[in-house]
Amino acid sequence: MATHLITITVRDYATRYGLSETDVHEFVDLGLLSPAELPETIQAEPDHLVRLARLHHELGISKEAIDIVLAMRQRLLEMQEALARQTARTAQLERYLRGSGPVLDPES
Numbered sequence: 001m002a003t004h005l006i007t008i009t010v011r012d013y014a015t016r017y018g019l020s021e022t023d024v025h026e027f028v029d030l031g032l033l034s035p036a037e038l039p040e041t042i043q044a045e046p047d048h049l050v051r052l053a054r055l056h057h058e059l060g061i062s063k064e065a066i067d068i069v070l071a072m073r074q075r076l077l078e079m080q081e082a083l084a085r086q087t088a089r090t091a092q093l094e095r096y097l098r099g100s101g102p103v104l105d106p107e108s
Contacts, residue, residue, distance in 0.1 A: 003045060008042060010042060017053035023063070028042060055069060
């Protein structure tokens with residue numbers, strides 16, 4: 001799946017999502033956001049920008065704890081993908097054992 005990144009100024013991001021510019025700079029310092037090539041701009045996926053703002057501003061999670069929450073979310077997504085692969089492989093094996101379908105490459 002292709003990643004869609006946008007570039008936004010620190011001021012626009014802070015204003016749009018109810019954060020202070022200091023908060024945004026701290027997100028960059030903590031590695032939660034990536035600076036863009038132009039000064040005072042950041043680059044990220046739109047969903048990531050919204051997620052950071054909600055975690056900090058709306059839910060009151062500290063900037064330091066957001067990294068942990070995002071890492072747990074990423075791990076959960078990876079586990080869901082692995083579960084989907086294993087479920088598909090199990091269904092494929094069941095079809096094969098019943099003689100009703102071809103076996104596909106397990107890595108696809």
